[in-house]
Every structure is written in structure tokens, then in C-alpha cells.
Amino acid sequence: MKTRRGTSYHCVLEYQLRRTKKLKTLQYDLFDTLPDDLVLSILAKLASTASCPADLMSLLLTCKRLNGLCTNSVVLSKASSNCFAVKAKNWSESSHKFLKRCSDSGNAEASYTLGMIRFYCLENRGSGASYMAKAAIRCHAQALYSLAVIQFNGSGGVKNDKDLRAGVALCARAAFLGHIDALRELGHCLQDGYGVNKNISEGRRMLIQANARELASILSYDVKERRVTWDPLPHLVGPVCPLLSDFGCNIPAQEPHPANKFLSEWFKERKPGPEIRLCSHDGCGRPETRRHEFRRCSVCGDVNYCSRACQALDWKLRHKMVCRPANLAGAVEFNMNVIEDGVMVVDS
Ligand SMILES: [Zn+2]
Ligand SMILES: [Zn+2]
Numbered sequence: 001m002k003t004r005r006g007t008s009y010h011c012v013l014e015y016q017l018r019r020t021k022k023l024k025t026l027q028y029d030l031f032d033t034l035p036d037d038l039v040l041s042i043l044a045k046l047a048s049t050a051s052c053p054a055d056l057m058s059l060l061l062t063c064k065r066l067n068g069l070c071t072n073s074v075v076l077s078k079a080s081s082n083c084f085a086v087k088a089k090n091w092s093e094s095s096h097k098f099l100k101r102c103s104d105s106g107n108a109e110a111s112y113t114l115g116m117i118r119f120y121c122l123e124n125r126g127s128g129a130s131y132m133a134k135a136a137i138r139c140h141a142q143a144l145y146s147l148a149v150i151q152f153n154g155s156g157g158v159k160n161d162k163d164l165r166a167g168v169a170l171c172a173r174a175a176f177l178g179h180i181d182a183l184r185e186l187g188h189c190l191q192d193g194y195g196v197n198k199n200i201s202e203g204r205r206m207l208i209q210a211n212a213r214e215l216a217s218i219l220s221y222d223v224k225e226r227r228v229t230w231d232p233l234p235h236l237v238g239p240v241c242p243l244l245s246d247f248g249c250n251i252p253a254q255e256p257h258p259a260n261k262f263l264s265e266w267f268k269e270r271k272p273g274p275e276i277r278l279c280s281h282d283g284c285g286r287p288e289t290r291r292h293e294f295r296r297c298s299v300c301g302d303v304n305y306c307s308r309a310c311q312a313l314d315w316k317l318r319h320k321m322v323c324r325p326a327n328l329a330g331a332v333e334f335n336m337n338v339i340e341d342g343v344m345v346v347d348s
Contacts, residue, residue, distance in 0.1 A: 031065075032065075036069065039065075039066075039069055040069055040072055040074050040075060041074075043059065043066070043069055043070055043072075043075045044074055044075045044077075044078040045078075046059065047070075047075050047076070047078050047079040047080065047083060048078040048079065048080050049080065050079065050080050050082050050083045051082050052082055052083075052085060053082070053083055053084070053085060053086060055082075055083070056070065056079065056083050071101070073104075073105035073106070074105075076101060076102045076105040076107060076110075077102070077105040077106040077107045078107070079102055079107055079109070079110065080109065081109040081113065081257070081258050081259075082258065083102075084098075084099055084102070084109065084110055084113050084258060085258040085261070085262075086262070087262075087265060088121075088262050088265035088266040088268075088269065089265070089269065091117075091266075096114075099113060099114040099117075100114060103131060103134065106138075108134075108135040108138040108139075108140040108143070109135070109140070111131045111132070111134040111135035111138075111140070111143070112131070112132055112135035112140050112142055112143040112146070112259060113258060113259045113262070114128075114131045115128045115129065115130070115131030115132035115133075115134070115135065115143065115146075116128070116132070116146060116259040116260075116262070116263065117259070117262060117263075117266075118131060119131075119132065119150075119155075119156070120263055120266075120285075120286060120287055120289075121262075121263065121266045121267075123289075125155075125156035125289070129147070129150065129156070132146055132147050132150075133147065136170075139177055141174045141177040141178060141179035141182065142174075142179065142257055142259070144170050144171075144173050144174035144177070144179070144182070145170070145171065145174040145179050145181055145182040145185075147170050148166075148167045148168075148170035148171040148174065148182065148185070149167075149286070149306055149307050151163045151164070151166040151167035151170060152164060152167035152195070152307065153289075153293050153294070153306060153307075154293075155289045155293065156289050157289075157290075158290070159290075164194060164195025164196075165195050165196070167189075167195055168186065168189055168194075168195040168196045171185050171186045171189070172186060175206070178213070180210050180213050180214050180217070181210075181307075181309040181310075181313075182309070183206055183209060183210040183213065184206075184207060184210040184308070184309045184312055184313075185307055185308050185309040186203075186206055187203045187204070187205075187206030187207035187209075187210060188203065188207070188308035188309070188312065189203070189308070190202050190203030190206060191203030191204065191207075192308075194308075256282075256283035256284075256285075260283055260284055260285045260286075261285070262285070263284075263285030263286060263287075264282075264284075264285035265285075266285075267285060267287055272287040272288070275291050276288045276290075276291065277294060277304045278304075279294060279304065279305055279306040279307075279310050280303035280304055280305060280310075280314055280319070281305060281306075281310035281311070281313055281314040282314070282317075282318075283313070284306060284310050286306045288304075294306050295311070297311075297319070297323060299323050299324075299325050299326070300323045300324055300325065300326060301326060302323075303319055303323075
């Protein structure tokens, strides 16, 4: 059978097939001709802006070349914390290996996340602390603050292992790098003379600075995410900005760090042990490493905190609406403290 121009259909089909093959070869060649350096820099940029682990995984599964390049240390060193945001229920040996590989490539976020998981979840205190130290050396503010919490509490050791001065020094370094919780912690330490010479006015200044930084970080959100609603206390529900909750404004709180989310999920499924308590602040997830490690609310005795920063945040967000003194003497203490500081007193 022939076409109007006298060419057989067989020839036309063969021509079209050849053309398709040629196009496919041409497309393949274009990608193949890109130098590795260029592809690596593009992949590193993609990894640094990934919003979930699947973003990197889908690149790994695309083709053999991308699979090889994605596991290059240049790409792994730039991977964002969202790439390691594995859910606690999906934790496996391969996710452990992936985090370790990223950490070995010089990724401070991976070192910090792995350090937190090893220290608190896998109870491997020595290696957990050294991974966090690895991140801290690279000026990772979260890691510096977490090491400060460990020093303040003597976590992983006995009560006498507390090193308040080391905790304050680490907090100061983290605060210098812009860590808001560290600045708040430092402000409380100065006000109380905890691990540092007492300086109430300087402590107050730091607390105000922490509030200002918190406000600035909220205002830098994407406009669409700024869902400000007027919701006078005590009807405030859900995670909100701690600072503005004082004024009855309801703004979604910033997301907790993936490592804190992991800890919360992990200990929701696996109880840390008899008489071992979790930090009562929702965005923290840290467990005690020995009995009575955390400080307890001296008014109601129902909540426990790993740090002053967690206590202050949870007080503003939630606890001041539910905290009730156990007796009349406590009631007097409670009211006086609220008027004076807006923060309750805790056992040390
Ligand atoms: Zn905490
Ligand atoms: Zn209380």
C-alpha cells in the first residue's frame, strides 16, 4: 500500500521511527554533555532548598548518573535539614547511614540531628555529644544551645556533672549567632545569677532583645502565612507565637527544628522508662537522662522543663492558663511572681 506521493507506508513509518530515535539520542546527549561540576552545583543548590526527604530521593532514583552525583560529598554537605526530616516511625539503619554520610561530608545540620538522635533516642551519650560538638565547631547555633542544656542539667551523668559556667559560655556563643532560646536562657541566667554573676538589668535587656528578635522573625514570614487573628486569652489554642500570645494575638508559631520533632515523635511511641519525664514544652521533646533531672513547676508540680527557655515559652503559650497552686501559700507565691516577671518560679 502506497501514500498519495507514491511512498510506501512502511518507508514513512521507518522514517518516523528513525526521527524519534534521533531526537531521543539528541536529548540524552545534551544532558550527557553537561560537565559534572555544573550538575553538582545545580544538585547542591537543589539539596539546600529541599522541602522534604522525597525531594532528594526522587533525584536519586532518576538515573544512574544523578544517583552517583547526588551522593557526592559536595551535594550531601549542602543538604538542608528538611532532607533529614525522617519520621521517627520510619527510622531505619539506612536513614542512620544517610545522616552519618552527610555528617562525614561536613554537613553541620546532619551532625546536629544525628547527635540529638544518638544522645537522647539511642542513649549513646558519648557519640551523640561528639556529633553535636562537631556541628558546634562549625558555628551551628542549635548545637551550641543543645550542648548548653546538657551542661546545665549534667545530662548523661550525675547531678554533680552539671557545669553551669560551661552552659552559660555555650549559651552566650549561641546567642551571639542569633539563637533566640539561647538569648532568653542567658537573660534568665543573668537575672537569677545562675552560672554567672547576677546582673538583673543586663538580663532584662537580653529578654527584651529575645522578644524583639522573635517578633522580627515572625514578621519576616511569607505574607500569606501571617494569619494574625485577635483571640484574647484564655481562649488561645494551638501553637502560637509565645511573645504575641501575651497580647492575645494568635500567630502560628515557627516550626520546631526537625530534630525536636523527631524526639517528640520518638518518645510518643516509646516511653523513655519508669520515672523518666519529658520536657513539658511542646516544641522540645527532650527526655530526662536520669531521675529528677529536669526542674519542676514549684506552683502546681505537674510540669517539668529541660531549661529556663522552655519553661518561659510554655508558660506564655499554655501553662499560665492551667497552672493552679497546690495550696494557699502557693497561691500567694503564684500571683506575686506573675505580676513581677510574667514567669513562674521553678525548683532548681
Ligand atoms: Zn525543653
Ligand atoms: Zn504550674
